[in-house]
Structure formats: C-alpha cells, structure tokens
Amino acid sequence: MSTQRSVSELRQDFKILDQEINGKPLIYFDSAASTQKPEQVVEAMRAYYYNDNANVHRGAHTLGDRATSGFEGARDKVVHFLNAASRKEIIWTKGTTEAMNLVANGLAPRLNKGDEIIVSRMEHHANIVPWQMLAERIGAVVKVLDVSENGDILVEQLDTLITAKTKILACTHVSNVLGTIIPIKEIVARAKANNVITVIDGAQATPHFKVDVQALDCDFYAFSAHKIFGPTGIGVLYGKEALLEEMPPYQGGGEMIERVSFEGTTFNQLPYKFEAGTPPISQAVGVGAALDYLNSADRKAMEAHEQALLTQAIELSKGIPGMRLIGESSNKVAVMSFLIEGLHPSDIGTLLDQQGIGIRTGHHCAMPLMEYLGVPGTARASFAFYNTAEEVERLFEALAKIQRMFT
Ligand SMILES: Cc1ncc(COP(=O)(O)O)c(C=O)c1O
Structure with a gap:
C-alpha cells in the first residue's frame, strides 16, 4: 500500500x-459480469503495443526481452496477489472457465468409474459443466452440496456427502447470484481430512477482497482478469505444484514442450507445460497493471x-x-x-x-x-x-x- x-x-x-x-x-x-478498467490498465496495454510488442521467451532481441519481462513480471505480481508459494503454481488461462476445464482434464487420470465429484448448487456453469463432462468420460458421479434458504452453503452436509469414493470438491468462493461469501477454509479443511482435492472458483471473490491461497490451503483456485479491473481474454489458474506436476498437459503445441521428435515428445517445466502456443502477452501486461492498481489503493x-x-x-x-x-x-x-x-x-x-x-x-x-x-x-x-x-x-x-x- x-x-x-x-x-x-x-x-x-x-x-x-x-x-x-x-x-x-x-x-x-x-461489475459482477465484468468490471470497468482504470486508465492505468488501458495505458499499460497501449504502451506495450506502442513500445515493446514482440513474442515472448525467444530472447533473440530487445523487444522480445521487454515483452517477456512484462509477461513474466505480471506472473510474479499474481504470485504476490494470491500469496502462492511459487511462480510455477501460476498458469495463465483465458479465464476462470478455461481454468476449470484445464483442472478437470488434468485430474482425469486420478478418477475411476464410480468415483464422486461434489459440486455446490450455487455454482456458475463454469464450475459445473466441466465436472459433468469429466464424470461422463470416466463414469464418475456428480453429487450436489446444498444451499440454505437465505443463500448459505450447508457445510455440515459434507459429513454425509463425502464418502470413500469422493475425489474432488468444486466450490465457488463467492456466489455470482447471491453474493454469499462461502467459508472456503472450513470446506477445504473438511475435504482435506478425507483426501479430497479442492477446486475453488474465485471469479467473484478476487474483485472484492484479498485472497490467500496458502491460508485457504485449497489445491486449485481460479479467477478472471476482466472481473478484477483487468482485460478480457486472460485469467489465472493457481494449483499446488505437486498436483500440477502430476497432471498431463491440457493442450499440445509450441511453448509447452521441452523436446519434440517423432519418437516422442517431452514437456516443458511448470508453468509452461500448461501454456501451449503464443500466450496472451498484452493481456498479461494489463493484469500486471490492474494488480499494481489494486495494490496502490x-x-x-x-x-x-x-x-x-x-x-x-x-x-x-x-x-x-x-x-x-x-x-x-x-x-x-x-x-x-x-x-x-x-x-x-x-x-x-x-x-x-x-x-x-x-x-x-x-x-x-x-x-x-x-x-x-x-x-x-x-x-x-x-x-x-x-x-x-x-x-x-x-x-x-x-x-x-x-x-x-x-x-
Ligand atoms: C462465479 C463465476 N465463475 C465463473 C465465471 C466465468 O468466468 P469467465 O467467463 O471469465 O471464464 C463467472 C463469470 O461470470 C463467475 O461469476
């Protein structure tokens, strides 16, 4: 500050x-649908295109170096914003929706037929449909965590809802319809006690209050930049390093590889393993400016x-x-x-x-x-x-x- x-x-x-x-x-x-952008964010993106625009991670010339430091510098700002343990845990995505799809795809190898995924009734479709698609693919079951009349999550229901077959719990931090702030720390603690992986949708929480993923102890946390006064087309998936290491890549292509040959391909280290293709560079610069803006207020x-x-x-x-x-x-x-x-x-x-x-x-x-x-x-x-x-x-x-x- x-x-x-x-x-x-x-x-x-x-x-x-x-x-x-x-x-x-x-x-x-x-603003819950999309926030407006301060002049500082628009100006940072304009300055990037006017002065620094080039592709990242090539290291061949000055503009490339400047673009890379803007892009990777913004990742470091996200590490600080969420209090993540490492920059390896911050994956750029298109937004919360893509983040949820990435995690659902990545956790597939952990699931067997008949396993259970718990999803709350107040989720945005972005935190329901990817789990339904995963369940369909594996033969898993989606179970619903209920909501009370005034719009709170029935946390105690987890005592009966979680079984030996429960593998994943997906829950929002704040409801986009009701505005309810969910006691995520408590929910995560209950899930952890049963070895259940937690995936938290932070799209509506990050615009309103400070989030600390290490304090929450969740396994995954996602948000969209356009809801925190940043640009559209970019968001973040936070994931614990050990889980991200174990997960298969989401998409294949440039950037996400270490070595490609027709005999076999090896993948890049974290976080690049999950960032196939030219990334959203100007948008990341915009995210950096949005976070600077929030930090200065x-x-x-x-x-x-x-x-x-x-x-x-x-x-x-x-x-x-x-x-x-x-x-x-x-x-x-x-x-x-x-x-x-x-x-x-x-x-x-x-x-x-x-x-x-x-x-x-x-x-x-x-x-x-x-x-x-x-x-x-x-x-x-x-x-x-x-x-x-x-x-x-x-x-x-x-x-x-x-x-x-x-x-
Ligand atoms: C709670 C919640 N989750 C997920 C999303 C999806 O975000 P995006 O469309 O930016 O991927 C939204 C957007 O309205 C939301 O409010």
Whole structure:
C-alpha cells in the first residue's frame, strides 16, 4: 500500500463512467459480469503495443526481452496477489472457465468409474459443466452440496456427502447470484481430512477482497482478469505444484514442450507445460497493471465502501412494494439479486437501461440455482468501489417509478 487515494478519487480513473446513456448519466451496476478498467490498465496495454510488442521467451532481441519481462513480471505480481508459494503454481488461462476445464482434464487420470465429484448448487456453469463432462468420460458421479434458504452453503452436509469414493470438491468462493461469501477454509479443511482435492472458483471473490491461497490451503483456485479491473481474454489458474506436476498437459503445441521428435515428445517445466502456443502477452501486461492498481489503493477502504452501498441498497429495498431480495446471507459481497412482483426481470433491466442504469438480468449462468429457487431468473445489481451512494439512490428512485407504473 502506498498512495491510498480515496474511493472518489479512484473513480476518476474510470473515464467510461463519465457518459450519458439514453440522455441520463450512466450508472454501471454490472461489475459482477465484468468490471470497468482504470486508465492505468488501458495505458499499460497501449504502451506495450506502442513500445515493446514482440513474442515472448525467444530472447533473440530487445523487444522480445521487454515483452517477456512484462509477461513474466505480471506472473510474479499474481504470485504476490494470491500469496502462492511459487511462480510455477501460476498458469495463465483465458479465464476462470478455461481454468476449470484445464483442472478437470488434468485430474482425469486420478478418477475411476464410480468415483464422486461434489459440486455446490450455487455454482456458475463454469464450475459445473466441466465436472459433468469429466464424470461422463470416466463414469464418475456428480453429487450436489446444498444451499440454505437465505443463500448459505450447508457445510455440515459434507459429513454425509463425502464418502470413500469422493475425489474432488468444486466450490465457488463467492456466489455470482447471491453474493454469499462461502467459508472456503472450513470446506477445504473438511475435504482435506478425507483426501479430497479442492477446486475453488474465485471469479467473484478476487474483485472484492484479498485472497490467500496458502491460508485457504485449497489445491486449485481460479479467477478472471476482466472481473478484477483487468482485460478480457486472460485469467489465472493457481494449483499446488505437486498436483500440477502430476497432471498431463491440457493442450499440445509450441511453448509447452521441452523436446519434440517423432519418437516422442517431452514437456516443458511448470508453468509452461500448461501454456501451449503464443500466450496472451498484452493481456498479461494489463493484469500486471490492474494488480499494481489494486495494490496502490486501500483495499479495506474499497471493501468498506462497497459494503456501505450494499447496506444502503438493502435498506432502500424495503421501500419498494413487492420487491424481494434473493440471497440474504449475513456474509456477502455487494451483489443484490432481486425480483419485483408482477414484473419480469428482463423488463426491469430494459426499463432501468432507459434511465441510464445498467444491471444484469437472467439466469446468470447458474440454471441449477434458479431451478432450486423456483425462479426463471433474477435482476442483479452488482456494485464496485467506483459506484456511489447517489447512484444507489437513483437506482431506487427508478425502481420505485417502474414499480408504480407497471404493477
Ligand atoms: C462465479 C463465476 N465463475 C465463473 C465465471 C466465468 O468466468 P469467465 O467467463 O471469465 O471464464 C463467472 C463469470 O461470470 C463467475 O461469476
């Protein structure tokens, strides 16, 4: 931590927010889908293309060296961001989705027919479908860890759910629909006690609070850069070195090999074994800049600001007749899913957009959770540190108007 600018100063770095939509000042309440990018991230990527662009790991000329140090330097920043034990444990991927597919593929040799994979009911499809595909391939079984009415994970259920056949437990750190912060440390401890490998989806946790993978003691942890104020097209898989060593490569090609011949190919060392082809270089530079940005700010103050916005929103929701919050855990990030009686969520989204307010509506890539909740979808307003109390007020003024006019 160094400069410690206030959250209102930090907002000035997000030029995109300074515009009108449908004649009204833009209010962006869809950061859970993708965050906006500060000027510093855009500038770092521009500078990379203007000054340093070349392929990495070739060492033949100065631009190649500069590109490599930008790319590998960003990996070191991720090591620090997650408190990983080594840079060998940080694999660049396209995002959380690719990270989950990589792990599911890599763990296949550990599984036998009839083995079990536990997945929570509140997972994003990215942490369900790869496990279903793996189960199908091996003849394994996917079992579901349930959710309580207010949106918490039923951790005690693990006592009966985990059996001698359970090999993997895949769980999100924060629900993208409910906002619930899951007690991952406790879940990992229960899994470890039974030799179950843990795969944690950190896509919605990393934007909101500091994560320490060694303290959590999880085996794998994934996140997407575009949700932490970085670029699209890149994300990270953290994995414990011993497990990554044992896993087969995910894709074959350049970069991931040590020696290729028609008699046989040997693979590169970690982390390169899992990074086939020319990697996302400018994006990694953008990730480095996003992490520098977060490190230079007071993350505790950002968190407190977001929590204040959430508290304000929950309070104001009581004034809208027929408004129902979905996900009322006492421990949650600033994500508010809701329904208004008599209104379809997608209509709420369209009507808010007419007021310049961008929210997300639909199933949020969590169809099993929607089915469990008995709803076709929800409206979701998600807040970041660059949002303001005035914006939350305007959201509720707009919702009150919509509620009066259309129900
Ligand atoms: C909890 C969670 N997991 C996984 C993902 C997938 O991330 P990506 O599309 O960046 O791979 C998302 C994206 O919305 C998410 O919210």
